[in-house]
Amino acid sequence: MDLKDKLIASFMAFENNVDIDHPVHDVRSEAMKNFETKGFPSKKEEAWKYTSLNKLQKIDFSIFPKEENALEYKDVKKYFLHEIDTYKIVFIDGIYSSFLSETTHDGVDICLMSSALTKPMYKQVIDVYFNKVASKEESLTTLNTAFSREGAYIYIPKNKMPKKPVEIIHFSTGNEASLLVQPRNLIIAEENAELQVIERHQSLTSNEVLTNSVTEIFAAKNAIVDYYKVQNDVSTASLIDNTYIDQKDTSVVKVHTFSFGGKLTRNNLNFYQNGQHIDSTMKGVTILGEKQHVDHHTLVHHIEPNCESHQDYKGIYGENSTGVFNGKIIVDKIAQKTNAFQQNNNILISDKATINTKPQLEIFADDVKCSHGCTIGQLDEDALFYLQSRGIPKKEARALLMYAFANNVLESVRIPELKTRINKLIATKLGVRLGFDL
Amino acid sequence: MLKINDLHAKVEDKDILKGINLEVNAGEVHAIMGPNGSGKSTLAAVIAGKEEFEVTQGSVVLDGEDLEDAAPEERAHKGVFLSFQYPVEIPGVSVTNFMKTAINESRKARGLEDMPANEMLKLIREKSEMLEIDRKFLSRSLNEGFSGGEKKRNEIFQMAMLEPKLAILDETDSGLDIDALRIVANGVNKLKSKENAVIVITHYQRLLEYIVPDFVHVLHDGKIVKSGGKELALELEEKGYDWIKNEAVV
Numbered sequence: 225m226d227l228k229d230k231l232i233a234s235f236m237a238f239e240n241n242v243d244i245d246h247p248v249h250d251v252r253s254e255a256m257k258n259f260e261t262k263g264f265p266s267k268k269e270e271a272w273k274y275t276s277l278n279k280l281q282k283i284d285f286s287i288f289p290k291e292e293n294a295l296e297y298k299d300v301k302k303y304f305l306h307e308i309d310t311y312k313i314v315f316i317d318g319i320y321s322s323f324l325s326e327t328t329h330d331g332v333d334i335c336l337m338s339s340a341l342t343k344p345m346y347k348q349v350i351d352v353y354f355n356k357v358a359s360k361e362e363s364l365t366t367l368n369t370a371f372s373r374e375g376a377y378i379y380i381p382k383n384k385m386p387k388k389p390v391e392i393i394h395f396s397t398g399n400e401a402s403l404l405v406q407p408r409n410l411i412i413a414e415e416n417a418e419l420q421v422i423e424r425h426q427s428l429t430s431n432e433v434l435t436n437s438v439t440e441i442f443a444a445k446n447a448i449v450d451y452y453k454v455q456n457d458v459s460t461a462s463l464i465d466n467t468y469i470d471q472k473d474t475s476v477v478k479v480h481t482f483s484f485g486g487k488l489t490r491n492n493l494n495f496y497q498n499g500q501h502i503d504s505t506m507k508g509v510t511i512l513g514e515k516q517h518v519d520h521h522t523l524v525h526h527i528e529p530n531c532e533s534h535q536d537y538k539g540i541y542g543e544n545s546t547g548v549f550n551g552k553i554i555v556d557k558i559a560q561k562t563n564a565f566q567q568n569n570n571i572l573i574s575d576k577a578t579i580n581t582k583p584q585l586e587i588f589a590d591d592v593k594c595s596h597g598c599t600i601g602q603l604d605e606d607a608l609f610y611l612q613s614r615g616i617p618k619k620e621a622r623a624l625l626m627y628a629f630a631n632n633v634l635e636s637v638r639i640p641e642l643k644t645r646i647n648k649l650i651a652t653k654l655g656v657r658l659g660f661d662l
Numbered sequence: 663m664l665k666i667n668d669l670h671a672k673v674e675d676k677d678i679l680k681g682i683n684l685e686v687n688a689g690e691v692h693a694i695m696g697p698n699g700s701g702k703s704t705l706a707a708v709i710a711g712k713e714e715f716e717v718t719q720g721s722v723v724l725d726g727e728d729l730e731d732a733a734p735e736e737r738a739h740k741g742v743f744l745s746f747q748y749p750v751e752i753p754g755v756s757v758t759n760f761m762k763t764a765i766n767e768s769r770k771a772r773g774l775e776d777m778p779a780n781e782m783l784k785l786i787r788e789k790s791e792m793l794e795i796d797r798k799f800l801s802r803s804l805n806e807g808f809s810g811g812e813k814k815r816n817e818i819f820q821m822a823m824l825e826p827k828l829a830i831l832d833e834t835d836s837g838l839d840i841d842a843l844r845i846v847a848n849g850v851n852k853l854k855s856k857e858n859a860v861i862v863i864t865h866y867q868r869l870l871e872y873i874v875p876d877f878v879h880v881l882h883d884g885k886i887v888k889s890g891g892k893e894l895a896l897e898l899e900e901k902g903y904d905w906i907k908n909e910a911v912v
Contacts, residue, residue, distance in 0.1 A: 605714065610750040613710050614760075614820065615738035615768040624755060624763070631754025 255369035262363035285404035289317040307641040318405035337375035357470040368438040372408035380417035389420040398429025409439040413447035427461040443475035462488040473499035508537040512545035519548035526559040535566040541577035552584040566596040623654040670719035680884035696881035710744040739771040741827030745817040752804040789822040810837030835869035847872030867899035
């Protein structure tokens with residue numbers, strides 16, 4: 225049985241365990257129909273030209289983990305941003321771990337999607353927001369919607385800000401030979417609210433894991449959301465991340481994606497600007513080796529006038545790794561005075577590494593400022609000579625230059641401890657002792 | 663200390679150095695002057711080991727050792743320092759961290775442990791005061807957004823930190839106002855000793871009022887066409903380079 229058939233069969237089993245009379249289940253059933261029709265995307269589709277899911281589909285993934293698996297905090301502490309206090313929503317093999325989590329209902333809701341989808345007190349919010357910005361067409365998103373049951377639920381009411389950042393961490397323990405998990409996150413920042421989220425997926429063994437995640441983020445008027453994705457998983461873990469963001473007037477949403485690991489990673493990041501004077505920022509640092517594959521697909525839809533979007537993705541590709549950047553910007557006819565900037569710079573440090581980069585601009589307004597730039601290059605020889613002439617060996621000099629190349633993406637990281645962590649990850653990833661703590 | 667014998671070098675297919683002979687002893691200051699395009703900066707880069715230039719003939723010998731196969735960092739470890747005309751910007755790496763890396767790499771090459779942090783701090787403080795560098799400046803990204811003067815002062819700061827045997831200052835005076843020039847020159851003079859040597863590459867005589875050379879060489883079309891004492895620099899300032907070019911042709 226191929227994976228698609230298995231999923232269809234599993235849906236019936238899934239229905240035995242959820243309330244099928246709940247209105248949310250109509251949404252699931254609708255989504256399942258779409259997935260049944262469309263199936264997994266193939267390389268024939270333009271959006272999947274450079275990323276193939278064929279090999280993943282041949283793996284016999286378990287759809288439901290058999291039992292809950294416990295983890296000791298001390299064994300996984302390093303994956304948390306333990307230098308600071310945070311709220312934590314932790315899942316082990318797709319199942320919520322209350323032991324590792326720290327949730328709250330104190331003025332804000334930082335808790336579980338399974339509660340939000342079932343308890344009457346959340347019904348109103350779910351009716352308004354659930355599956356409202358996520359695509360009802362894109363097959364992997366609909367696959368997630370069909371099986372949506374668990375994930376993080378964050379609701380920040382008007383004028384509120386949680387006392388500390390929120391970490392959403394998914395561990396997989398290798399309890400199953402191969403596991404498919406489909407987290408579903410819903411994040412709402414009401415008017416004037418502010419929120420910082422760090423999301424991480426971490427496999428703890430070399431058993432295959434595939435995560436097909438959907439996150440919906442709603443930023444109301446004047447809200448500020450910083451979202452950080454740390455993708456540094458093992459070489460048998462694949463991730464398809466579908467993030468949909470709905471922004472209203474004068475809201476500011478920044479998504480940083482740090483891709484340093486994993487087998488196959490696909491980031492579908494979609495911004496919809498439903499208001500004026502909105503600021504949307506997407507930044508990424510990608511550093512790959514081995515046969516790793518990362519595909520960044522961004523979309524910014526400028527629907528109303530006077531908004532801005534900023535994209536800055538830096539990639540360093542070594543060994544046999546492959547990178548894809550596809551940045552789509554749509555500016556509607558009424559979205560005058562739009563400022564949309566897009567930058568994608570890449571360095572190839574191996575003859576066998578590949579990058580496919582493609583800006584895609586669809587501009588229907590005439591009074592806009594849009595710019596895009598893609599570069600693929602090697603390191604600057606003059607800069608290399610400068611560092612070497614100071615006694616820094618070529619290998620370390622190269623690493624220092626790559627670090628400098630990626631660095632400006634980090635400037636906008638607003639959690640200093642996270643910034644330090646990422647700096648260290650970059651240094652480690654580049655494989656050198658730089659002689660100082662970055 | 664440094665012996666350059668009949669040095670020829672080219673970049674791509676263009677011959678730039680066409681037979682340079684130069685001997686620099688410890689304790690000496692040499693000035694190399696010459697019109698634009700005469701090969702001054704190339705000479706500096708070739709001594710420092712820039713791979714882009716191909717040495718086709720002759721040799722660069724430091725303390726009896728031919729540098730032909732030495733990488734730029736190895737030359738640095740042996741005590742060669744080049745102050746760049748256009749220092750490169752390295753965003754995200756502070757001046758302090760950069761110096762730590764450079765110093766510890768040099769120590770590693772000599773089989774020494776990392777310099778202890780307190781010693782490093784003391785050294786940084788001492789040298790930055792000498793060059794009248796603000797402490798805040800040291801935590802800024804290397805050369806990023808520095809003014810021309812700041813870049814040059816930072817180059818001399820690096821020289822002070824690394825204490826080279828042979829320092830080559832490539833157009834260190836360009837882009838400096840008179841105050842900055844004085845600070846930079848004072849720094850170089852304080853670093854001068856009987857054990858080390860300085861080669862000052864400059865277009866103008868101005869810097870040589872502050873860093874007084876023992877010898878002045880005029881480079882023209884890839885060759886040293888005239889050498890003399892410090893008075894030669896004054897003569898050049900007065901008469902320009904044309905008379906030397908004419909002399910060279912004769």
